[in-house]
Amino acid sequence: MNYIASYYGTSLTAIREINGMTDSQVKANKTIKIPIPYNRIKSPLLRSSFEKYSFIPVFYKVKKGDTIYKLFRIYFPRDSNEIKNINSIKTNIIKIDSKLLIGYYPVQHIEKPSTNIVLQTNRNKDTLSLTSDKSKNVLVTVSGAAKTFDSPFEKTEYAYVLSNKIPEHSVVELTNPMSNKKLTGKVIGKIPPGKYPLDILLLLAKNDALDLGFLDLKFFVSVKYYK
Structure with missing residues (x-):
């Protein structure tokens, strides 16, 4: 801790x-x-x-x-x-x-510890799914530029997403269009103004971006969510 x-x-x-x-x-x-x-x-x-x-x-x-x-x-x-x-x-x-x-x-910008911290959890893909948000009627598919941000946790149960264009609390399915790797996440807040380009669709924790196969700080991602 x-x-x-x-x-x-x-x-x-x-x-x-x-x-x-x-x-x-x-x-x-x-x-x-x-x-x-x-x-x-x-x-x-x-x-x-x-x-x-x-x-x-x-x-x-x-x-x-x-x-x-x-x-x-x-x-x-x-x-x-x-x-x-x-x-x-x-x-x-x-x-x-x-x-x-x-x-x-x-x-703070600090190095992560070399050993796992107590808060680290194993990602369980069954804890959250796109269909869990199916009470909303319309399935939306959008694509756009994304960037990474520093998260205080090594791993979380699902991906943490910041976005100004996708409604807060939305369950999202993120896809790398190059490898077709997928990851489920949730929009937990908005992108801080003034720090990132206006064309950014979302911010994704660095570890989650790596899970999707993205190695660059900026990348292109496809997103599905219900509204």
Whole structure:
């Protein structure tokens, strides 16, 4: 867990305290909380600040009793119109359990440990499939340019995808058109603005790109998903 703490710029002690842990052992597939200072979360509008770091999106899950005023005057002091525009909110009404993009958090460029970390899990292709999202009616097929991003995990159960053009939470089937290798993934957030070209369809973790047979930092990928 030292690697995770270093990646997020925090300490083992802080992670243990917020999760009520007595040691550094974490079971596979377990979700843990990562304490981060709010003042390090960058506004998506401050594009110049994205040049020197890698960033991950930070979301807030709306709870009962939350209001636009409470969120952006008390919890996250920031211009509420900025957050409303980023999340395409037209009114001051926010739905319970909806996820709002608050900003982006800088993560560290560090070498991965030579041994497997506790959070590493074996990829089980049966845990997620394109048909699991079949409650949506229309199957969409798109192709485009993709790039890689640094992920804090050696392996995850399925591929983590960032995209501005594919709806968040969509289950996607990724295909390398040259080798026909396939991989299932899920869109977990949007691409940080200002850091990547506008023509990029999606970002894919480096290890997932290697699983598909891509060796370059930029490549062409075919994607299927339901909407």
